[in-house]
Amino acid sequence: MKLQEEIKNNNRPFIIAGPCSAESEEQILSVCQEIANNHSAQMLRAGIWKPRTRPGSFEGIGERALEWIVNAGKETNLPTTIEVANASHVNLALKAGVSSLWIGARTTVNPFAVQEIADALRGVDIPILIKNPVNPDLSLWMGAFERFEKIGLTDLTAIHRGFSVYKHRKYRNVPSWEIPIALKENRPETPILCDPSHITGNRELLFEVSQKAMDLNFDGLMIETHPDPDNAWSDAAQQITPARLKEILNTIVLRSHTVSQDIATIINEVREKVNNVDDRLFELLMERMEFSNTVGQLKRENNITILQQEHWTKVIKTRLDLAEDYQLSEKFIRSFMDAIHQESIRHQTAVMNPKKSDE
Ligand code: PEP
Ligand code: MN
Numbered sequence: 001m002k003l004q005e006e007i008k009n010n011n012r013p014f015i016i017a018g019p020c021s022a023e024s025e026e027q028i029l030s031v032c033q034e035i036a037n038n039h040s041a042q043m044l045r046a047g048i049w050k051p052r053t054r055p056g057s058f059e060g061i062g063e064r065a066l067e068w069i070v071n072a073g074k075e076t077n078l079p080t081t082i083e084v085a086n087a088s089h090v091n092l093a094l095k096a097g098v099s100s101l102w103i104g105a106r107t108t109v110n111p112f113a114v115q116e117i118a119d120a121l122r123g124v125d126i127p128i129l130i131k132n133p134v135n136p137d138l139s140l141w142m143g144a145f146e147r148f149e150k151i152g153l154t155d156l157t158a159i160h161r162g163f164s165v166y167k168h169r170k171y172r173n174v175p176s177w178e179i180p181i182a183l184k185e186n187r188p189e190t191p192i193l194c195d196p197s198h199i200t201g202n203r204e205l206l207f208e209v210s211q212k213a214m215d216l217n218f219d220g221l222m223i224e225t226h227p228d229p230d231n232a233w234s235d236a237a238q239q240i241t242p243a244r245l246k247e248i249l250n251t252i253v254l255r256s257h258t259v260s261q262d263i264a265t266i267i268n269e270v271r272e273k274v275n276n277v278d279d280r281l282f283e284l285l286m287e288r289m290e291f292s293n294t295v296g297q298l299k300r301e302n303n304i305t306i307l308q309q310e311h312w313t314k315v316i317k318t319r320l321d322l323a324e325d326y327q328l329s330e331k332f333i334r335s336f337m338d339a340i341h342q343e344s345i346r347h348q349t350a351v352m353n354p355k356k357s358d359e
Helices: 003-009 025-037 064-076 087-096 111-120 140-151 178-186 195-200 201-215 242-251 261-302 311-322 330-352
Strands: 016-018 043-045 080-083 101-104 126-131 156-160 193-194 219-224
Touching: 003 156, 016 025, 016 242, 025 064, 025 242, 043 064, 064 080, 064 087, 064 201, 087 101, 087 201, 101 111, 111 140, 126 140, 140 178, 140 261, 156 178, 178 193, 193 201, 195 219, 201 219, 261 330, 311 330
Parallel strands: 016 043, 016 219, 043 080, 080 101, 101 126, 126 156, 156 193, 193 219
Antiparallel strands: none
């Protein structure tokens, strides 16, 4: 059966667990056995070649560890997955008999590397898990799927692991949930897992992100699991023990994504009201843009620049001060007003610079 089907048939969540990095034969085997004994995962993971941000940190055991993970898979009767980043990794992994391959975020970002891996897999039937690129670019993620499909590989699954930011605050990689949701819209048949370990970078936050992924109807989770997380050779802060993994999985609330007829009717009535409010919002926005056009016309006639910074600073401050009264977050008001402002500038620019044919 295709991995895609296994994930979809698993009735959520399909779990991939195992250490960030393979460190020793004993470490791999012990953690995989405990995961298997707890029935916590349907697939085992381990990093053999580690893409580290800066040289000098542990860069993975390499080829030697392939045998360890393949052996752990045999011992536990679970399929395995490792990260590959070039054609030589692919050839070694295929030779060793790994069950599936994952493409890391730093590889998905590079079309040359993705193409090289795809070319090395021509004619091979193996499931591929594709992590999102480090930067928030839906097309690059989609492009990676298309490169594998073009060479005939169709058993493809997505992994959302968040997006890199310069100064991260709460999360190591910001989730930007709208991007995996857009991927689902574009590729409804493709299963999608969430990797809360690399999103959070912090084991204390793993549960909340895992729960959120389940509430957004993701098909599963990839969670870094280590026998002794604090002493892990890579990503120590985000790894958890198999016991904690079991606890998290037992605590997650799985909500149904199908709804009974009665509830559906009630929800649809409220949705109808929401649609009506959205219609009114659109009418109001149109009205607002008509006023912007009038202002643009006046600026044009009087040769005034479109942007009046002082005025805009005042407007945005007034709106931000009002946010709380309306029970809206300042963050939302900021981006909402910025979007309105951009659209208003677009309208005014059109009024200021009419096309010759309009004159
Ligand atoms: C990993 O899964 O260990 C890893 C390196 O992930 P990412 O490519 O998401 O950074
Ligand atoms: Mn890791």
